[in-house]
Amino acid sequence: MSQQDQALIFEISKEGRIGHSLPELDVPEVDVNDLLPSQFQRTKEPELPEASELQIVRHYTALSNRNHGVDSGFYPLGSCTMKYNPKINEDVARFPGFAHIHPYQAESTIQGALELMYKLQNSLAEITGMDEVTLQPAAGAHGEWTGLMLIRAFHEANGDHHRTKVIVPDSAHGTNPASATVAGFDSVTVRSNEKGLVDLDHLREVVGEDTAALMLTNPNTLGLFEEQIVEMAKIVHDAGGKLYYDGANSNAILGITRPGDMGFDVVHLNLHKTFTTPHGGGGPGSGPVGVKKDLVPYLPKPQVVKEGETYRFNYNIPQSIGRVKPYYGNFGINVRAYTYIRTMGPVGLRKVSEYAVLNANYMFRRLEPYFDAPYTQHCKHEFVLSGRRQKKLGVRTLDIAKRLLDFGYHPPTIYFPLNVEECLMIEPTETESKETLDEFVDAMIQIAKEAEENPEIVQEAPHHTVIDRLDETTAARKPILRYTKES
Amino acid sequence: MKFRYLPMTEQDQKAMMDTIGINDLEELFDDIPKEIRFKGELNIEEALDEIQLVKEMRRLSDKNLNIKEYTSFLGAGVYEHYIPSIVNHMLLRSEFYTAYTPYQPEISQGELQAIFEFQTMICELTGMDIANSSMYDGPTALAEAAMMSAGQTRKKTILVSKTVHPEAREVLKTNAKGQNLTVVEVDEKDGITDLDHLASLYNDDTASVIVQYPNFLGNIEDLTAIEKIAHQGKGLFIVSSNPLSLGLLQPPGKFGADVVVGDVQPFGIPTQLGGPHCGYFAVTTKLMRKVPGRLVGQTTDEHGQRGFVLTLQAREQHIRRDKATSNICSNQALNALGASIAMSALGKHGVKEMAAQNIQKAHYAKEQLRKQGVEVVYDSPTFNEFVVRLPKPITEVNESLLAEKIIGGYDLSRDYPEKENMMLVAVTELRTKEEIDQFAAVLGGVK
Numbered sequence: 010m011s012q013q014d015q016a017l018i019f020e021i022s023k024e025g026r027i028g029h030s031l032p033e034l035d036v037p038e039v040d041v042n043d044l045l046p047s048q049f050q051r052t053k054e055p056e057l058p059e060a061s062e063l064q065i066v067r068h069y070t071a072l073s074n075r076n077h078g079v080d081s082g083f084y085p086l087g088s089c090t091m092k093y094n095p096k097i098n099e100d101v102a103r104f105p106g107f108a109h110i111h112p113y114q115a116e117s118t119i120q121g122a123l124e125l126m127y128k129l130q131n132s133l134a135e136i137t138g139m140d141e142v143t144l145q146p147a148a149g150a151h152g153e154w155t156g157l158m159l160i161r162a163f164h165e166a167n168g169d170h171h172r173t174k175v176i177v178p179d180s181a182h183g184t185n186p187a188s189a190t191v192a193g194f195d196s197v198t199v200r201s202n203e204k205g206l207v208d209l210d211h212l213r214e215v216v217g218e219d220t221a222a223l224m225l226t227n228p229n230t231l232g233l234f235e236e237q238i239v240e241m242a243k244i245v246h247d248a249g250g251k252l253y254y255d256g257a258n259s260n261a262i263l264g265i266t267r268p269g270d271m272g273f274d275v276v277h278l279n280l281h282k283t284f285t286t287p288h289g290g291g292g293p294g295s296g297p298v299g300v301k302k303d304l305v306p307y308l309p310k311p312q313v314v315k316e317g318e319t320y321r322f323n324y325n326i327p328q329s330i331g332r333v334k335p336y337y338g339n340f341g342i343n344v345r346a347y348t349y350i351r352t353m354g355p356v357g358l359r360k361v362s363e364y365a366v367l368n369a370n371y372m373f374r375r376l377e378p379y380f381d382a383p384y385t386q387h388c389k390h391e392f393v394l395s396g397r398r399q400k401k402l403g404v405r406t407l408d409i410a411k412r413l414l415d416f417g418y419h420p421p422t423i424y425f426p427l428n429v430e431e432c433l434m435i436e437p438t439e440t441e442s443k444e445t446l447d448e449f450v451d452a453m454i455q456i457a458k459e460a461e462e463n464p465e466i467v468q469e470a471p472h473h474t475v476i477d478r479l480d481e482t483t484a485a486r487k488p489i490l491r492y493t494k495e496s
Numbered sequence: 497m498k499f500r501y502l503p504m505t506e507q508d509q510k511a512m513m514d515t516i517g518i519n520d521l522e523e524l525f526d527d528i529p530k531e532i533r534f535k536g537e538l539n540i541e542e543a544l545d546e547i548q549l550v551k552e553m554r555r556l557s558d559k560n561l562n563i564k565e566y567t568s569f570l571g572a573g574v575y576e577h578y579i580p581s582i583v584n585h586m587l588l589r590s591e592f593y594t595a596y597t598p599y600q601p602e603i604s605q606g607e608l609q610a611i612f613e614f615q616t617m618i619c620e621l622t623g624m625d626i627a628n629s630s631m632y633d634g635p636t637a638l639a640e641a642a643m644m645s646a647g648q649t650r651k652k653t654i655l656v657s658k659t660v661h662p663e664a665r666e667v668l669k670t671n672a673k674g675q676n677l678t679v680v681e682v683d684e685k686d687g688i689t690d691l692d693h694l695a696s697l698y699n700d701d702t703a704s705v706i707v708q709y710p711n712f713l714g715n716i717e718d719l720t721a722i723e724k725i726a727h728q729g730k731g732l733f734i735v736s737s738n739p740l741s742l743g744l745l746q747p748p749g750k751f752g753a754d755v756v757v758g759d760v761q762p763f764g765i766p767t768q769l770g771g772p773h774c775g776y777f778a779v780t781t782k783l784m785r786k787v788p789g790r791l792v793g794q795t796t797d798e799h800g801q802r803g804f805v806l807t808l809q810a811r812e813q814h815i816r817r818d819k820a821t822s823n824i825c826s827n828q829a830l831n832a833l834g835a836s837i838a839m840s841a842l843g844k845h846g847v848k849e850m851a852a853q854n855i856q857k858a859h860y861a862k863e864q865l866r867k868q869g870v871e872v873v874y875d876s877p878t879f880n881e882f883v884v885r886l887p888k889p890i891t892e893v894n895e896s897l898l899a900e901k902i903i904g905g906y907d908l909s910r911d912y913p914e915k916e917n918m919m920l921v922a923v924t925e926l927r928t929k930e931e932i933d934q935f936a937a938v939l940g941g942v943k
Contacts, residue, residue, distance in 0.1 A: 076606030078594030106557030112770030121559025187813035289830030293772030336770025354543025
């Protein structure tokens, strides 16, 4: 990456240049004034770019060169499961029978798409141990909200209008309490104990007749398995509440244990994490939701069903929470996830989780001597370290993250979970080789030594990126959110 | 069995287990209680090699009729348009599609700058001050706009026109239930929002008025008149708009809209059975700190060099947690990028030209259908969609069209029981004169 300003597409624009090729109008042209009364006609043209095709290609190529993806290098961003995004998935999603079909075509003309959706619904139900799955939610947070709306509909159908509280652990991802709020619940925090697991005594205290659900990630955001999950499920169920499984960390459990068997009633999966669909710089994702039998009547409309050899949409779900997304979810993403499931099969998926967990534990043990480890038991697919020791030397976790950029790595997730001081959360995934893990660990060890011997080099990092640390305070105080042409 | 995505060798595994201090991989899973360990193999289909996999996926794809081989007049919120070849090439730059949310700006300047450019293009098209980095799709963007209006005005009723996309209204109702808001639908009259009904519904509890422009039936709503009603109290004026139409139409921002939402699918995003598409969300400066989702801002580094960062994050779920007004996290960044590339390629000239071809061709189609004796239902000005009435149910008409390799328009009786035998026809720049003539001839022959 070279250090220089990259012009905006608007700045390379020059009047009269074009980058497209539209056909000549082949129907008789009518005066636009006869088609559109003047009050509807645009008076000032939108200032969109004017550039040639090659200029546009160079522009976006230059931008891509200023970006780091999984294909560029190791990306151990905890909780995000930045694994390899298979190329074949991209090819398949672009097959004309998947990319160029319209949501309102007759069902008889999209039987292949329906078959794929049906099989994906069933595969995900089997993988999670649930009874039925909806593919509609567009992303993890959208799945959380959908799942909570299902729980709300269930309680309301039972006349339980007083169940207004959703219990969320202090280590939970910020979307959990936010989703609870958007679904009309109040969230209540349950504490973690010294082992990093939910404090059962505290759970017993906060659970009650007003409990709608407990939302839980398992393994949790510290990468630890909630080993008392069966007991927790009993506590919540005995109080009449439901258990919600945040599937953000399901990369640790494929074929090893299933949320449905742990006692969860609702599950969402992030197909862009566990099932290799690309993160895309922040979406599009897909967040299917699985439910146990007693919640099936409330699923969003429509569901894909099979009758004989024919597939169709079922809109006849009288108690449905309604629609959560137009059409049928992020189909193009679901195609990629199904392609992946067919690539790995039952044996492969289990190996995915075994190796993801092995890789994480290996890195954890290699790094443990150099950084503080707040929790020392075996981790699952990710683990947390604390930069407390380095902080005493004047080097903050943010500095460590920025220094990693100089080594060509995307840093781990930092300052999350909130209950670990100077937190670094590392998730290697199963698609990384031992050599890559070793190189990254060596870089981390070198940074730990630099913190002791030459802290400035860490504090002033990064040194080799296209831009240095940016002034985020000014960005928020005096926001510039669009380009304006200098006159 | 070996897998090409898994680099682990037996030797690696042994060395790693030695470092960890375990003899068996199973020890890593000892903390999972026995009774919930999964026994045996998952009951899913067996793994396929790459050759078999492609064959199987091809089989599924080939079972679908696609709109590249059939001539389609379907729109109703999802449109087939010209996609310049460079869009896909640039999207496949893996530095873009294999990255995640740009939390580390130093190595994400490409994505951040691309979003900043996207935000600018949306502002230009809609005539608004500020646009966010994207939403899941048009209808969820509309629902979020309604939620935002309730938060901003502290009022509880959303007035939405029946001429707004039916699925958008359904999504809105589901969202509203979560927030205990009331959604009231405003009647349609002659294919546009019934202004008298709207005025009669507006009261002190109105958080917002939502209309679509051009509306679901293809007609262009009188935003000047609606704005007057929408702003007679504290309510916000929310307009959902097809961004391509804004190449030609006066943008909602010029009519005093507070929020403009929609889907940029017409720009470079394939129909793909309705998703993933890409919602946009644009507002006035006044609402800047209420916008859901991510915003990219321009700033400088310590040497004064220009750069871009995610900004105003105090609005978002990961900071506000249970105080957040939206839970959106991942959105549709890659599709926003695709739309930006398409908007760059089409550019100032192409967007206008493409919009012009849509209105011209749709007009031509209307005329040909009239000549064939088909009734065009409404007199309002339209963009690229309009409604016709046929002597038979639309499902039957569409079956006859399919025999001619034509995918007919949308059956309006699905959502509007009173609109029996009415078809919503979309005509884009992709339809040739010959295709339109043939379509008109077949519909003219329906008895």
